[in-house]
Amino acid sequence: MNDIAFPTTNAIGDLVRANFPASSAYIINGILGIAAVLITVALIPVFLVWMERKVAAHFQARLGPMRVGFHGTLQSVADGLKLLFKEVLKPAGADSFGFFLAPILPATASFLVMTIIPFDHHLQVTDLNGGVIYVIAISGLSVFGILLAGWSSNNKYSLLGAMRSGAQLISYEISLAIIMLLIVLVSGTASLREIVLSQQGTVLDWWIFKLPGLGLVAFIMYLISSTAELNRGPFDISEAESELTGGFTTEYSGISFSMFFLAEFVNMFVAGTLTTTFFLGGFLAPQIGLGTVDLLFDAVPGFVWFFLKTCFIIFLFMWFRWSFPRLRVDQLMELEWKVLLPINIIVLVLGAIFVAQGWILP
Amino acid sequence: MEINHLQAPPGFTDTAAAEATTEEYYLNMGPQHPGTHGVLRLVLRLDGENVQEVVPHLGYVHRAIEKMAENQTYLQNIHLTDRLDYLSSFMNNLGLCMAIEKGLGIGVPERGEYIRVMLCELQRIQSHLLWWGVLGMDMGAVTAFLYGFKEREMITDIFEEVCGNRLTMNFFRPGGSSADVPDTFLPRVATVIERLKRALDEYQTLLTDNIIFQERTRGIGVLSREKALSYGCTGPVLRGSGVQYDGRKNNPYSIYERFDFEVPVGQGGDSFDRYLVRMEEMAQSIKIVQQAMETFPTGPYRSKEFSKYRIPTGSYFSQVETARGLLGIYMVADGTAKPYRLKYRSPSFSNLSAINEMAVGYKIADLITIISTLDLVIPDIDR
Numbered sequence: 001m002n003d004i005a006f007p008t009t010n011a012i013g014d015l016v017r018a019n020f021p022a023s024s025a026y027i028i029n030g031i032l033g034i035a036a037v038l039i040t041v042a043l044i045p046v047f048l049v050w051m052e053r054k055v056a057a058h059f060q061a062r063l064g065p066m067r068v069g070f071h072g073t074l075q076s077v078a079d080g081l082k083l084l085f086k087e088v089l090k091p092a093g094a095d096s097f098g099f100f101l102a103p104i105l106p107a108t109a110s111f112l113v114m115t116i117i118p119f120d121h122h123l124q125v126t127d128l129n130g131g132v133i134y135v136i137a138i139s140g141l142s143v144f145g146i147l148l149a150g151w152s153s154n155n156k157y158s159l160l161g162a163m164r165s166g167a168q169l170i171s172y173e174i175s176l177a178i179i180m181l182l183i184v185l186v187s188g189t190a191s192l193r194e195i196v197l198s199q200q201g202t203v204l205d206w207w208i209f210k211l212p213g214l215g216l217v218a219f220i221m222y223l224i225s226s227t228a229e230l231n232r233g234p235f236d237i238s239e240a241e242s243e244l245t246g247g248f249t250t251e252y253s254g255i256s257f258s259m260f261f262l263a264e265f266v267n268m269f270v271a272g273t274l275t276t277t278f279f280l281g282g283f284l285a286p287q288i289g290l291g292t293v294d295l296l297f298d299a300v301p302g303f304v305w306f307f308l309k310t311c312f313i314i315f316l317f318m319w320f321r322w323s324f325p326r327l328r329v330d331q332l333m334e335l336e337w338k339v340l341l342p343i344n345i346i347v348l349v350l351g352a353i354f355v356a357q358g359w360i361l362p
Numbered sequence: 363m364e365i366n367h368l369q370a371p372p373g374f375t376d377t378a379a380a381e382a383t384t385e386e387y388y389l390n391m392g393p394q395h396p397g398t399h400g401v402l403r404l405v406l407r408l409d410g411e412n413v414q415e416v417v418p419h420l421g422y423v424h425r426a427i428e429k430m431a432e433n434q435t436y437l438q439n440i441h442l443t444d445r446l447d448y449l450s451s452f453m454n455n456l457g458l459c460m461a462i463e464k465g466l467g468i469g470v471p472e473r474g475e476y477i478r479v480m481l482c483e484l485q486r487i488q489s490h491l492l493w494w495g496v497l498g499m500d501m502g503a504v505t506a507f508l509y510g511f512k513e514r515e516m517i518t519d520i521f522e523e524v525c526g527n528r529l530t531m532n533f534f535r536p537g538g539s540s541a542d543v544p545d546t547f548l549p550r551v552a553t554v555i556e557r558l559k560r561a562l563d564e565y566q567t568l569l570t571d572n573i574i575f576q577e578r579t580r581g582i583g584v585l586s587r588e589k590a591l592s593y594g595c596t597g598p599v600l601r602g603s604g605v606q607y608d609g610r611k612n613n614p615y616s617i618y619e620r621f622d623f624e625v626p627v628g629q630g631g632d633s634f635d636r637y638l639v640r641m642e643e644m645a646q647s648i649k650i651v652q653q654a655m656e657t658f659p660t661g662p663y664r665s666k667e668f669s670k671y672r673i674p675t676g677s678y679f680s681q682v683e684t685a686r687g688l689l690g691i692y693m694v695a696d697g698t699a700k701p702y703r704l705k706y707r708s709p710s711f712s713n714l715s716a717i718n719e720m721a722v723g724y725k726i727a728d729l730i731t732i733i734s735t736l737d738l739v740i741p742d743i744d745r
Binding site: 056059060061062156157160164233234236237240241242243244245322323324325326327328329330331 | 387389508
């Protein structure tokens, strides 16, 4: 790979390596990295739930939560605590094993993906050579949780929601994978960190602009597919409150419901981070070619830029959700198989031609 | 799963087809379901996502309003009409008052008629705004719900100022209304009308022109002209199917014949047509209110009150075009202060009866849209 020693090559990692023998330092660093990711996973939804409620409220000409903390900042903490203390109910006839296993799977999947996200130059638990493939493989896990939840709930609404979701996730994964493949193709690496580093330079060196025209198309395609992959509006047919009451989460309450809830928001964050990594230069500061401004931007730590870009993408997801009506299940499939997939394949082929011809912005 | 071995629930015409390659199953939608707008219960026979048959079950909010009517005086009955279709309470009041006026042979002063028409048309807009928002929510566009309520709130505030109530008005009386409108009425209506015109454009952008919305409603839930007539559908549902019938135009009551307005008609009878008809109805109602504002007269708002309303023996009928369709009121009087029999022909009941005709062959999601474009008010169905 390279000379960077994973896990954790930052100051804390060096400190641990300096004070412990190599083998135990390796383990301690690993545990520290995982603990950091765990804390992030636990805190991200708290912020995102608040953000979602605020964004939704302002789209809908109202204020949203205002009472708990400054501008309702502690509202999601209060909600989380409430969910924790709620009784966990299991419907009669539900399969205990599947019913209680199901909420854990999507949360685990999103947690695992978080471990390879490059938050900054030296803020990444581990950098796999085949990071992109790892992402595709692991994020596919969440569909098991949803299918299992629907199947074990012993409820027809849950089952319908799960079946919709299963079909949807599997279909849209193809589109996502093709766009990821395009990025791998143009950047020449499958490691997420290397993909970010391949976008060094000015803003125009980000993959969204670096491939003339094509990058923007790929970015939009990736956004649409990600929204569908996240089960969020306008593609939220698996929850579809007005149709299926709550889809696969109908029978869940308390902590098991909040696991699904948590997974949904962490997944949204992961989708935002991946979009940032692939198209918006990851943790790199936006360089616009003006000396002073560039210096100023460069002084801001990379992870700040990373979170800002991710929040922008998440804001786009929220914008979609609070603007559009929901698609129907067959329209969703049509959109994927008849529109997105052909376009994506064409984009991939064009990308290959671009690379072969060297039509990439210098 | 052994679902298909269950016996078919009551009301279904036939059970699962023997040659079907997939297992059909029954799904109980409601009485507690977010998509049925109240306590309507639908039992569906489904093949996967496809609706094969819909059987509505009614009676979850049956309050025996028609029976109660026989034990209450005519004036006391007016407040019961509020509870039929609670979104058209002014129009329901008007229907009963017109029947009583027929029985007594009394008229309404000019100002009283103007108050009635203006309030009824404002309420039609108010009701359609709520329908618009709920339709959006049923299709997953929750923002539409709050936008609809934003403008609706302004109209509701006017009603509150006029009669003290926001939903169940109990305002019209035989010969006029229970009170005059306040001086602030006309200016406030003018403000709302200006606001509404802009809002309707906004709605156009938010939902009508949205490609997803059009895909979800065009060609969905088609109700042919013949079927609409044979099921006795009225109101926007009937007009959406291409029948130009509006109680205000074809059997004018009150002073509707004085105003210039059009009756929008759809072509194909699908969900989108019903949607467009209602959107255009709002614009037409604005037109009526504006015309009424220009010629709003002074003078008494109510003809002479009676100490007791005794209606001569006989039967009387009146009908009004509510926001949902024709409300017919058939009143049998026996000379006492209470009606011998009071029968309401409620529009939602007939509109709901066509649901199986419209929903079969479409998906569950379409069924929700269809219920929404029927604009059902469940207490109006059950009474």
